[in-house]
Amino acid sequence: MSQNSSTDIDSAVPEPSRAKSPGALDRWLLSLLQRGFGTAPVGFVLWDGTQSSPPEGPTAGRLLVKDRRTLVGLLVDPELNFGEAYSSGRLDVLGDLASLLEQTYRAWEKEGRNGKSASRFTLRRPNTLRRARENIHHHYDIGNDFYRLWLDEQLLYTCAYFPMPDASLERAQVAKMDHVCRKLRLRPGDEVVEAGCGWGALALHMARHYGVKVKAFNISTEQIRYGRERARAEGLAASVELIEDDYRNISGKFEAFVSVGMLDPYGKEKYTALRTVIAR
DSSP: OBOOOGGGTGGGSOOOOGGGOOOHHHHHHHHHHHHHTTTOSEEEEOTTSOEEOOSSSOOOEEEEEOSHHHHHHHHHOHHHHHHHHHHHTSEEEEEOHHHHHHHHHHHHHHHTOOGGGSSTTOOOOOOOHHHHHHHHHHHHTTOHHHHHTTSOTTOOOSOOOOSSTTOOHHHHHHHHHHHHHHHHTOOTTOEEEEESOTTSHHHHHHHHHHOOEEEEEEOOHHHHHHHHHHHHHTTOTTTEEEEESOGGGOOSOOSEEEOOSOHHHHOGGGHHHHHHHHHO
């Protein structure tokens, strides 16, 4: 991050280079990007020093865009491609990163938008069954050793529930599972279906501590394999069935439906489909 104050942001802008000067297309894309960020107090600088500023108020900082690929990426999906470009060195922050992000998100919140809708050119790829499986395979089927480096011992992936500030991550994750189970009002003998079960920790917890039977759906091969191995090793294979299939294929009748931390990956456009699955 370039830790420049607002008074010396302009001095950090690169000198113009005729060899790399953007053409009319790049300047047009820059204008679209600036307009797409709305009232967020962030400006932009292209690789030749060409600048743009927010339409109103002071500028909290500028994003130095080093190539056309980064410029287009910010137009397509600002929230995703900002991080990708920043980490690879194709984009610099001229100003204080934390302050710029905070003020940007506050402005977007007032306008009722978010990082994915900042640009009207955001591409929305339909989350088909095949596309969902490809996404999950790319994200989760990379080997469980990576996730063991930073998750708790049961490989719980969603936010923990800390009953007290000094609780360990492991204790907070167990507290989270109990919190969910209390909300479900589980009773021994209930049949429960879980959509998006991760490595199976919650399904196993519900069966072990609440005496229910669980069918848990997931399309990650690695996660399902791990969960099945745990179920067999812990004597819970008769109570927990881990199914490698998409949640949209769930059928049957159950006393409870549970899905933790999945609304974001489902996507708002799929909320209706999710409601249909639950109703069915």
